[in-house]
Amino acid sequence: MRKYFYWCGVLANLAFLGVFLIWARSIYWLGLPLPLYSQKVAADLRVNYPSVAFVAPLFDFFGSFEQKNYYFRELNPTKWHGAGAHPDFTPAQQGELVVVSDTDSLKKALSSAKPGQQIMLEPGVYAFERTFEMRQAGTAEAPIRLTGRRMHQVQLLLKGEGLLLLAPHWQFENISFIGNCDTHDSCQHALHISGRASDVLIRNNSFRDFNSAIKVNGLKGNYPDRGLLVNNTIYNTSPRKTKGPATPVDIVAANNWVVRANFIFDIQKSAGDEVSYAGFIKGNASGGVFERNLVMCEANLKGGRHNALGLSFGGGGTGAAYNRDGVTGTETTGGVMRNNIILHCPNDVGIYLNKAKDSLLENNIVYNTVGVDVRYSQSSAKLVNNVISGRVNNREGGQHQLDSNLIVARGFFTGRDELKDFFAAPDLMDFSWTQAYPEQPAAQRNADGNISDFCGAIVQKPYLGAFAGEEFCHKSAKNP
Template identity: 45%
Template sequence: MYAWHGVIKKYFIAVGVLLHVLFIGLLLVLFINVYHSGYSIPAFSDKAAKRIAVKQPKLYSLLSPLFGFTESFSVHHHYFREINLPQWQGKGASGFFQANIKREHVVNVNSSTSFVNALKQALPGQTIVLAEGEYHFKSARLTLGYAGEQDKPITVMAEKLGTVKLFLKGEGIVVDKPYWHFNNLHLIGQCKKHSQCEHAFHVVAKAKHTHIKNNYLQDFNAMIKVNGIKNDFPDYGKVQANTFFNTSPRKTSNPVTPFDLMHANHWQVSDNFFYDIQKSSGDKVSYIAFFKGGSTHGVFERNLAMCSANLAQQYITVGLSLGGGGSLKQHRRDKAEFEHKAGVIRNNIIMHCASDVGIYLNRAKDSIVKNNTLYNTQGVDVRYSESSALVESNIISGRIKSRDGANIVEQHNLVLSRNFFTNADRLSEYFTAPDIGDFTWNDDEPFKLINHSLSPSASDFCGNAGKKAYLGVYSGQHFCLEALNLRAKSKR
């Protein structure tokens, strides 16, 4: 009996040792896979937790103690300030913008009914000016009557930003005619359910040369949606100096992307401010902005994107993208192999998108990613064999990663991986106060990293002409603090 007792004891000891070895081995394999993914342990755990919570809630309940453990030693970076729209004087829409109005061509409106009629009756060269006040609409779509002309666009505007609020639902203003301009408006989605407030502007079909400038766009799933219909495509649009934001995560399974473009070519999205873009239902994944659907020659430049600011970062938000979440080949323009071609992402600040990458290229051919600063993101992903990208002169927290056969040429980037165990962002060592957007260099050491043989970018984030090569979003030694609504310091 004693002999059997000894055998059983040795058996359990051996099994215990073996199980511990297997457990340690599995942990090592997991650690190695996490390390090669480019994510930190807390970031990997956080993203996995959010994915599993959506797709397998029961498994999430089982694993939640493990996710809670990794979260316990994670370092979080936040904006640490509240964005108060009337007091914001940084990137995006500004009360200082004044549009030129030819008084002899003005159509004045002061009611919802007169505005709807003016949209249908305005002629080339006319300007619809809304009187100060609030405008509410019963219809889920507002339509246009006539096309503008190249030298006679039709303009819709308020004389001053913040004085006119349009409360919309459904599809919003449907722009299907060319040469329409929209300035100085505050468009607000007002619906009982978030799924009912899709767009502020739906730009479709023949709406070439649409300009949307200096507006507030608030509480929609996709504030600006652009797409072709059959063989008509709304090319050559401009979205400039607007502010996009939501006051709560969107409770919808519909796509949530403030600027969502399919099919259209030669769009410029510049000097805008995006913040608090999150989605709390469906797959709980949103994007700041993307071009996709076989489109070409899109440009994102000098934009400020904060995935979370007033709202806590509870869900997954991807920053700027060429290709977005993808589309079926038969739904792309000319059934293209690519989602986007010859796209440019330059001189943007993308920050506080902690759960995912700041820039994502999905079947994005001949792309340029240049002079961007990505802070508190997981970096840059370039995915699928159709993707090819020059990634140059960027400052990136996280990593630059090629996935599924993508081709990347990397030149002169400052890339700092996040702390593997805590997810702390090491870029905070280089800048004065990046959490609140002060990207002033701490010292002159980074200037030694600049490769002056590279060609300069276009005008930098601060609006300075690119006369020589630089690293990150601004040339020279002084960052434009006012672009982040920070008080400018005296030059040293």
């Protein structure tokens, strides 16, 4: 009898070990570290399957193996020197100057703005209690400009959809846009650019505490094409408590938008599906570009277990009524992501392609994320000269081609980001190479001297990662 129970115990242990190995193998082929997979399963059981949640502690046990990577300093955006808004930027003065110093004067100036006018805001606080519409149009030769005299000293407190722009050729520079609401659903946007509002420039501003700070979409068959979002800092001071979208840069159905050299961080969403994006372009749009941006899903807001993703062509998809020209099936065509650094999105991918046709991912660094997802049969992507931790994964028919990339899997049992061994201090944004520059040759490209790397250097030769050379940007490009 004793021998019987002994062999029963041996067989039971072998069966458990076999099941565990099969389970671990299936997770491995998903490309997820065991701790992250376990954490996701435990959370799903507790929320969606409470009747069997008693097994969640087992998954918590495996989740505890995680070796964390994170930005372990306090990030002060007003003192940050690098990607994003520059504190010493001064907008040029040109055209007819209209100087305002209070909210009533500002509203009057916006309502009566004329082509060529520059509305200059003196340092101070300007409070709007509801969405404010702007319907006056500038021209290509004489845009209407709204500028702050000193960065971080001109504050616009906004509610609802913030400033709703419905006319073309406007420019916004050197302003701090701040969501000023008791509930997060009451602060949707800072700038809502819609319909005929094409050819907009948004430069060197900060945006704080909005669900989707920059919202771009079509209206009545008109689309706000050819926008430029450059050198802005966009962040939240707490996870967004909303069931709706939470995406700082939310561009739908608009063509030829360029999102360049912005700093986007702390983008978590803590209600609804708890899924957020730093930025996406979608809705049957074409020609969109993300370049030289710094995305840090978690900086001051850490460890919330929310699914924060980096940059995306396609996002979570678009309702048929909101697609450009009513055409469905493809979210983007011909989108480009180049020279971006995306990091500290530990619970999901750094780049997500959803029905994104003919996408080019070139010279990006993707660190401390799950990697890259290429999803659905409409998605096709070419990846060239990228440095990626995690994996590049085809899902549900997506297709990709790899050319001279460095892809390093995260540790399976701990989730350790093995890519950190290649750089000086990647958790703190120092990506100087500490190992010999990887041996594989960088893919050839047409380097015509018009492309700047992440650090702003004009490059003419192929290189691996987001910057040319072995040393990262000069000291002022990193957090002091």
